[in-house]
Amino acid sequence: MRILGVERGANLGKELRELPAERLLSAYSKLAMDRAVPGQIAPPMYPVFGGPGMPLARDKALQEGLLDGKELLIGCTRDEMTAFLNFDERLQSLDREMVLNLLATRAGESAQDSYRSYEAQHATATPLQILAEVGTGLYFRNGMMALADHPSKSRRKTFIYQWDFVPEPDVANLGATHCGELPFLFGTFSSYQSSPMLGQQNGRTEKLWQSFAGALAAFVSSGAPQGGGLPYWPKYAANPGVQIRHFS
Structure with a gap:
């Protein structure tokens, strides 16, 4: 409220609803910067349990059968955490011990x-690069797979994707970073013209847009992200093997 310049009062809700969206977004951005902690990706504000779209915590909702009888499509990017780490100057000098302590x-x-395991397999990776990989698993990939593996009595099919597209040129060394697939879902490339996560547009980006957006649109309309000339997308199966569609 202080950042917005709004005084608490009986009509607080009404006053907030009347504010321009741009002003709310600007205040939220400032709040995020004021509360930023190195390596912390949690947003400064959360949805409220019991409010619209958030009636229950995720685990409790799953236990109560939230996904029963539904097809499920979920995914993440290969390098989610680079968006949260690569632009924070405070993190660039982190050494091995500092990352382990963090x-x-x-x-x-x-x-x-997980850090030591990845380090043993990637001898040339820097501590920050390993932190990005471990963090991607901790905060994104592991939860996605747990959701896919959650038992459901009547769920029909689950589909998983991993976004592997790397921008050309990759000026910020982001790889396939957080939210990198959004321009390809909505086809809104003009809104990201200076974005380091997109790079230069070419025939490759056009083809990938048609493939990715087409698959998700097909899933929304039919429950399967394929058909109509789209490539085959196998359903996920924990046993005998994982089936994940990679987009690059």
Whole structure:
């Protein structure tokens, strides 16, 4: 309220609803910067339990059969965390011990184990690069797979994608970063012309847009992200093997 310049009163809700969206977004951005903590990706404000779209916590909703009888399509990008790390100057000088301590504070010893495992397989990776990989798993990929593997008595099909598109040129070393698929879902490339996550547009981006947006539109209309000349998208199966559609 202080950032918005709105005084608390009996008509607070009415006053907030009358504010221009641009002013609300600007205030939210300032709040996020004021409360920013290195390596922290949590937003400064959350939906309220019991409010529209958030009647229950996710785990409780799943236990009560939220996904029963429904097809499910979920996905994440390959390098989600680079969007949260690469532009924060405070993080660029982190060394190995600092990253391990940060992971222990945020996610416990299992996160440190993930760091060491990835480090052993990628000898040239920097501590910040390993933090990005481990964080992508902790905050995005692991939860996605847990959702896919959650038992459902009557769910018919689950489809999973991973966004692997890397912009050309990749000026910020983002790889396939957080929200990188959004321009390809809505075809709104003109809104991202200076965005480092998109790069230069060419025939490749046009083809990828048609493939990705077409698949998701097909899923919305039919429950299956294929058909009508679209490539085959296998349904997910935890056993005998994982089936994930990669978009690049």
